[in-house]
Amino acid sequence: MEDPTANKSREFDEEALITEDEFSQQDHRYFDGRRMHKVSQPMRFKKHKEDDCYAPKMVSFGPYNHGLPQLRMVEEFKPKVLTMFVSSSGKDREFFYYMILKVIDQVRNCYVGVSIDVYDDGALAEMMLLDASFTIYLMKISMGDGEKYFHFHQHFGMATRSFAFRDMCLLENQIPLWVIELSINLIYGNKEEESMLLCNFLSYITFGDLRLTRIPGEDKKRPLHLLDAAYRLLVKEWDNEGKELVQPVSKCQRFLPWPWRKEGPNNFGIFNRQFRSVTDLKAKGIYFRPSSHCLKDVTFKSYIFFGQLQLPIQFFNSQSKLFFQNAIAYEASPGSDVGFSIICYINFLKSLIVKPEDVKELREKKILFSNLDGDEQVVQVIKEIDTCGIDFSTIFDEVKMRIEEHCSNKAKTWIAKLIHTYFRNPWTFIALLAATFLLCLTFLQTYYTINIP
Structure with missing residues (x-):
C-alpha cells in the first residue's frame, strides 16, 4: 500500500x-x-x-x-x-x-x-x-x-x-x-x-470493574489524555451509572494558607508533615473505616469514647509509584487547573503510614490492598513517591485539626487507652475481670473482719 x-x-x-x-x-x-x-x-x-x-x-x-x-x-x-x-x-x-x-x-x-x-x-x-x-x-x-x-x-x-x-x-x-x-x-x-471500550478500560484499570457508563467530564471539559481521565476518576467519586458524587476541590483550596494566617497557636500543628501514624491514632481510640475510591473522601467523627477516620480505598502494586509520580507532575504542570488532590493525598498518607504495622491495620480494615510482597514493600513504595517538596495538604486540614482536638481531649484519650490496654483481646479482658473480682473479695473480707465479731 x-x-x-x-x-x-x-x-x-x-x-x-x-x-x-x-x-x-x-x-x-x-x-x-x-x-x-x-x-x-x-x-x-x-x-x-x-x-x-x-x-x-x-x-x-x-x-x-x-x-x-x-x-x-x-x-x-x-x-x-x-x-x-x-x-x-x-x-x-x-x-x-x-x-x-x-x-x-x-x-x-x-x-x-x-x-x-x-x-x-x-x-x-x-x-x-x-x-x-x-x-x-x-x-x-x-x-x-x-x-x-x-x-x-x-x-x-x-x-x-x-x-x-x-x-x-x-x-x-x-x-x-x-x-x-x-x-x-x-x-x-x-x-x-x-x-464503550474507552469508558470500560478506564473503569477497569481504576476500579477493577465496569461501573462507569460515561467518560468523566463528558458534560463539561473533556479529559486531555488518558492520564487526565484516570486522574479525574481518582479525585472524584462516581456511582454505578457514572454520575459524579463528589465535587472537585474549589479554587480557594488549591493554595496553601500560611500558618500565621490561621487563628490560634494550636492550629500550627496541622502543618506538621509527621502528624500521627495509624498506630498512634489507634492508641488514641481512633478506628478506621473505608470511605470510597475518591482520594479526597477523608472524614473524621469524634464520639464520646472513640473517633472514626474514614479513608479512601486504594490498591498498591508495582506501578503505583510510577502512576502517582506522573499524576503529581501533571498537577505541577504549567497552566494546570486540576488542583493538588494527589499531592495532598500522598502527603497525608505519608504522615499516616511510617511502618508495616500501619499498613497492616489499614489492610485489615479493607482500606489498603496490595499484591506486593509484604507490608514492608507498601511502606517503601509510599516513601519513594516524591512530591518534590510540595507540601500542599489543604484538602485535609480540617480533618487533621479535628483529629488533633480529639487527641488533645484527655478524658477521651484516657478512656481509649483503658479500652486499648484491657479490652483489645479476651485474655486481657479476663485478666481485668479476675483482678476486679479479687479486689472485691479483698474488700469484702476486710469489711466483714472489721464489722462482724
Missing part, C-alpha cells in the same frame, strides 16, 4: 466526504486551549541513579519520545496493528489518514514545541494514527480480547505486556484523548459494545 504521507493532495470520492461531515461539524471542540507539557527538569532529576519514572521503556505515544532507538521494536510493529484494524473496519487506510489530517492543527496545538520543521502535517498525522490504533489494541487486550492477547504475546512474549501498559500512563507519553475516541469511531462506527 502506498504511504499516505507521500501525497497530501490525494483525492477522495464524494461519498467518503459526505461520511466525514459528522466529524467536521465537531472539529472546533477538539482543542480547548490546554496543552501537554513535559516534566520539568528539577522534577525528573534522578537521585542515586533511580529509575526514570517519566521515560517509556517499550512504546512511545505522541511526539515527545518518538524515534528513540530503544523503542524501535514496537514502532516497527505498529503498522501491523493499524492494518489489522483498517481491514476489519471495511474502510481503507487513506480514509483514516485523511480524517486525522483534517484536525492536525488542533493536534499540534495540544503539544509544546512540536514545530512543523520537526514533524510536518503528514508525519504527525501518521504518528497519531499509529499511536491511537496501538492504544486501542492494548485496551482490547486488557478487556479480554483473546485474539489480540495471543497476537501480542506471539510477537513480544508474556514478560513485556506490563511495560506496555506502564508506558500508557506517563505524562510525556500521551496523545489527545479525543484522537483515541475519533479512532474508535472510525474503526467500529456506532457499535454499542465498542463505543
Whole structure:
C-alpha cells in the first residue's frame, strides 16, 4: 500500500466526504486551549541513579519520545496493528489518514514545541494514527480480547505486556484523548459494545470493574489524555451509572494558607508533615473505616469514647509509584487547573503510614490492598513517591485539626487507652475481670473482719 504521507493532495470520492461531515461539524471542540507539557527538569532529576519514572521503556505515544532507538521494536510493529484494524473496519487506510489530517492543527496545538520543521502535517498525522490504533489494541487486550492477547504475546512474549501498559500512563507519553475516541469511531462506527471500550478500560484499570457508563467530564471539559481521565476518576467519586458524587476541590483550596494566617497557636500543628501514624491514632481510640475510591473522601467523627477516620480505598502494586509520580507532575504542570488532590493525598498518607504495622491495620480494615510482597514493600513504595517538596495538604486540614482536638481531649484519650490496654483481646479482658473480682473479695473480707465479731 502506498504511504499516505507521500501525497497530501490525494483525492477522495464524494461519498467518503459526505461520511466525514459528522466529524467536521465537531472539529472546533477538539482543542480547548490546554496543552501537554513535559516534566520539568528539577522534577525528573534522578537521585542515586533511580529509575526514570517519566521515560517509556517499550512504546512511545505522541511526539515527545518518538524515534528513540530503544523503542524501535514496537514502532516497527505498529503498522501491523493499524492494518489489522483498517481491514476489519471495511474502510481503507487513506480514509483514516485523511480524517486525522483534517484536525492536525488542533493536534499540534495540544503539544509544546512540536514545530512543523520537526514533524510536518503528514508525519504527525501518521504518528497519531499509529499511536491511537496501538492504544486501542492494548485496551482490547486488557478487556479480554483473546485474539489480540495471543497476537501480542506471539510477537513480544508474556514478560513485556506490563511495560506496555506502564508506558500508557506517563505524562510525556500521551496523545489527545479525543484522537483515541475519533479512532474508535472510525474503526467500529456506532457499535454499542465498542463505543464503550474507552469508558470500560478506564473503569477497569481504576476500579477493577465496569461501573462507569460515561467518560468523566463528558458534560463539561473533556479529559486531555488518558492520564487526565484516570486522574479525574481518582479525585472524584462516581456511582454505578457514572454520575459524579463528589465535587472537585474549589479554587480557594488549591493554595496553601500560611500558618500565621490561621487563628490560634494550636492550629500550627496541622502543618506538621509527621502528624500521627495509624498506630498512634489507634492508641488514641481512633478506628478506621473505608470511605470510597475518591482520594479526597477523608472524614473524621469524634464520639464520646472513640473517633472514626474514614479513608479512601486504594490498591498498591508495582506501578503505583510510577502512576502517582506522573499524576503529581501533571498537577505541577504549567497552566494546570486540576488542583493538588494527589499531592495532598500522598502527603497525608505519608504522615499516616511510617511502618508495616500501619499498613497492616489499614489492610485489615479493607482500606489498603496490595499484591506486593509484604507490608514492608507498601511502606517503601509510599516513601519513594516524591512530591518534590510540595507540601500542599489543604484538602485535609480540617480533618487533621479535628483529629488533633480529639487527641488533645484527655478524658477521651484516657478512656481509649483503658479500652486499648484491657479490652483489645479476651485474655486481657479476663485478666481485668479476675483482678476486679479479687479486689472485691479483698474488700469484702476486710469489711466483714472489721464489722462482724
